[in-house]
Amino acid sequence: MLVFEASDDDPPPGIERVRALADLDLAPDPETLAELIGEAEVLFFYRAARGPLEEAFARAARLRWIQSASAGVDGLLFPELVASDVVVTNARGIFDEPIAEWTLGVMLSFATGVVTSLADQRERRWNGWRRTERLAGARLLVVGPGPIGRAVARLARGAGMQVSAVGSRDRDDDELGPVRGPGALHDALAAADFVVDALPLTAATRHRFDAAAFAAMKTTARFLNVGRGETVDEPALVEALASGAIAGAALDVFEEEPLPETSPLWAMPNVIVSPHVCGEFEGWESAVMDVLVDNLGRYARGEPLRNVVDKALGYGAGW
Amino acid sequence: MLVFEASDDDPPPGIERVRALADLDLAPDPETLAELIGEAEVLFFYRAARGPLEEAFARAARLRWIQSASAGVDGLLFPELVASDVVVTNARGIFDEPIAEWTLGVMLSFATGVVTSLADQRERRWNGWRRTERLAGARLLVVGPGPIGRAVARLARGAGMQVSAVGSRDRDDDELGPVRGPGALHDALAAADFVVDALPLTAATRHRFDAAAFAAMKTTARFLNVGRGETVDEPALVEALASGAIAGAALDVFEEEPLPETSPLWAMPNVIVSPHVCGEFEGWESAVMDVLVDNLGRYARGEPLRNVVDKALGYGAGW
Numbered sequence: 280m281l282v283f284e285a286s287d288d289d290p291p292p293g294i295e296r297v298r299a300l301a302d303l304d305l306a307p308d309p310e311t312l313a314e315l316i317g318e319a320e321v322l323f324f325y326r327a328a329r330g331p332l333e334e335a336f337a338r339a340a341r342l343r344w345i346q347s348a349s350a351g352v353d354g355l356l357f358p359e360l361v362a363s364d365v366v367v368t369n370a371r372g373i374f375d376e377p378i379a380e381w382t383l384g385v386m387l388s389f390a391t392g393v394v395t396s397l398a399d400q401r402e403r404r405w406n407g408w409r410r411t412e413r414l415a416g417a418r419l420l421v422v423g424p425g426p427i428g429r430a431v432a433r434l435a436r437g438a439g440m441q442v443s444a445v446g447s448r449d450r451d452d453d454e455l456g457p458v459r460g461p462g463a464l465h466d467a468l469a470a471a472d473f474v475v476d477a478l479p480l481t482a483a484t485r486h487r488f489d490a491a492a493f494a495a496m497k498t499t500a501r502f503l504n505v506g507r508g509e510t511v512d513e514p515a516l517v518e519a520l521a522s523g524a525i526a527g528a529a530l531d532v533f534e535e536e537p538l539p540e541t542s543p544l545w546a547m548p549n550v551i552v553s554p555h556v557c558g559e560f561e562g563w564e565s566a567v568m569d570v571l572v573d574n575l576g577r578y579a580r581g582e583p584l585r586n587v588v589d590k591a592l593g594y595g596a597g598w
Numbered sequence: 599m600l601v602f603e604a605s606d607d608d609p610p611p612g613i614e615r616v617r618a619l620a621d622l623d624l625a626p627d628p629e630t631l632a633e634l635i636g637e638a639e640v641l642f643f644y645r646a647a648r649g650p651l652e653e654a655f656a657r658a659a660r661l662r663w664i665q666s667a668s669a670g671v672d673g674l675l676f677p678e679l680v681a682s683d684v685v686v687t688n689a690r691g692i693f694d695e696p697i698a699e700w701t702l703g704v705m706l707s708f709a710t711g712v713v714t715s716l717a718d719q720r721e722r723r724w725n726g727w728r729r730t731e732r733l734a735g736a737r738l739l740v741v742g743p744g745p746i747g748r749a750v751a752r753l754a755r756g757a758g759m760q761v762s763a764v765g766s767r768d769r770d771d772d773e774l775g776p777v778r779g780p781g782a783l784h785d786a787l788a789a790a791d792f793v794v795d796a797l798p799l800t801a802a803t804r805h806r807f808d809a810a811a812f813a814a815m816k817t818t819a820r821f822l823n824v825g826r827g828e829t830v831d832e833p834a835l836v837e838a839l840a841s842g843a844i845a846g847a848a849l850d851v852f853e854e855e856p857l858p859e860t861s862p863l864w865a866m867p868n869v870i871v872s873p874h875v876c877g878e879f880e881g882w883e884s885a886v887m888d889v890l891v892d893n894l895g896r897y898a899r900g901e902p903l904r905n906v907v908d909k910a911l912g913y914g915a916g917w
Contacts, residue, residue, distance in 0.1 A: 377710075380706060387702055387706060396870055405855075410880040411876065411879045412879065415699065434757065551715055552719045
């Protein structure tokens with residue numbers, strides 16, 4: 280098994296558990312990847328960009344399976360990989376509840392005034408006339424009710440919110456109740472106090488949140504993004520925040536990451552910028568290693584792998 | 599009925615509902631209070647300090663009942679009032695769930711990194727190596743499980759936390775399970791990841807959180823105060839935060855309010871300062887008016903009032 284991108288000096292935490300199960304090589308750079316990929320049956324795609332893999336892919340004669348360390352695989356899938364027989368598995372499941380906690384946390388930070396408190400605090404300003412908003416009873420719209428969006432819905436309902444969902448198609452969901460298809464997005468946005476974007480990035484979801492989407496939202500509503508930055512037309516979001524078309528945003532993902540220093544989002548008082556860490560709880564690498572080790576066992580036994588991605592659709596679980 | 603402190607220019611929101619039920623006078627200042635109190639049977643104690651009432655109390659020959667607009671009545675009870683036959687009722691109940699939402703919000707703000715995000719944001723710093731902490735599974739100790747503490751416990755359990763409680767006495771509680779008495783406080787503190795102080799202020803609870811209490815806590819633990827500032831030895835708290843004896847604090851109440859500009863708490867990066875508003879949701883005045891109107895009806899019908907305070911104990915509901 281080959282790991283890209285990793286070195287002996289900076290190995291994936293817990294990778295020693297794999298040594299008992301497979302011959303292990305670490306590729307710290309694109310050159311080593313190109314050199315070693317011809318022998319590899321399994322690739323663990325860890326903290327890597329897809330460019331070097333795409334370039335080396337023609338040499339990957341024995342490659343059967345790629346395990347990603349992420350839930351989103353838009354950063355991995357390239358046309359030759361999609362067209363190939365190579366199986367892709369992701370790390371879905373382990374990030375769901377941590378991301379749901381972040382989402383509940385930012386909603387409560389807006390509603391109960393934590394964001395305002397921290398800003399006032401810098402000026403030593405005591406504003407005892409402020410009011411808080413209740414979260415119980417507020418309406419949350421989950422756009423993209425895959426495993427992450429469903430975990431968000433579950434936690435938000437537990438906190439008394441009214442939750443609805445817009446997914447990839449109209450359906451009746453055992454847990455969520457009626458899920459509406461993409462055509463209902465703007466109507467659903469108009470009714471929401473909080474909107475969480477938990478979409479996978481595909482050709483169809485790119486810029487799903489555009490100027491028209493933000494215009495459909497309440498001026499008092501907040502937009503949260505735990506999906507992918509490119510599902511949002513970021514200049515349109517900045518404009519909606521600046522003009523007061525929406526009331527605030529909490530963003531863990533951006534069109535360009537790290538968020539450029541020149542982005543106006545950094546300085547907006549009604550925005551929480553999070554550096555793509557909302558799922559990266561203390562111990563997440565170990566949880567990913569559990570998935571890899573489990574899948575290596577299945578692979579050795581010739582059993583179906585867990586967390587297989589539908590490469591044509593571009594994601595692992597329906598939403 | 600007399601309202602102190604209020605004027606025609608600045609009446610309690612919704613007070614017009616009372617005009618149909620009682621003769622209404624508003625006392626905007628201590629002089630008017632002293633002048634009108636001799637005729638009043640009922641006093642609505644609204645946004646007022648007790649000093650003027652204490653001074654005028656000897657003239658309150660007809661006073662039968664005081665309705666407070668707060669849950670905590672430590673700011674109202676003075677010895678002559680406690681010794682008198684005047685019934686005191688408070689506004690308990692309406693603030694419980696909003697305060698619980700604030701408490702969950704600050705815990706999640708620490709755990710999921712919202713506090714760090716907002717600080718990093720000011721420096722346009724992208725720290726993608728940060729980790730979040732899970733709230734599910736973390737241990738919350740509720741000190742003072744009255745109605746507010748119980749609401750906090752309920753919401754925290756709903757979010758997957760492990761909740762225990764230290765109350766006024768050892769008991770087995772239907773909802774909370776075993777509640778330990780004050781003697782178990784330091785042992786309980788040693789096991790907690792989050793500690794919420796929801797104590798009423800009485801002679802017995804003053805400075806319940808002192809240097810020894812903070813020394814008993816984990817260095818990774820956060821202290822939250824939704825009770826009363828004077829239940830905490832504030833210099834000892836500042837020292838515990840500065841020395842790293844505890845990891846952070848979220849404070850809605852302080853020994854002196856507004857918090858003096860010179861307080862070191864304002865500038866501590868691991869502290870959330872909230873200006874005694876955590877229960878003051880949009881619409882709280884109307885909810886207080888519901889209590890007053892309900893009690894005026896009971897009073898007129900000669901029925902027992904709701905939310906009667908045990909003046910000798912210094913609070914309304916057991917904890």
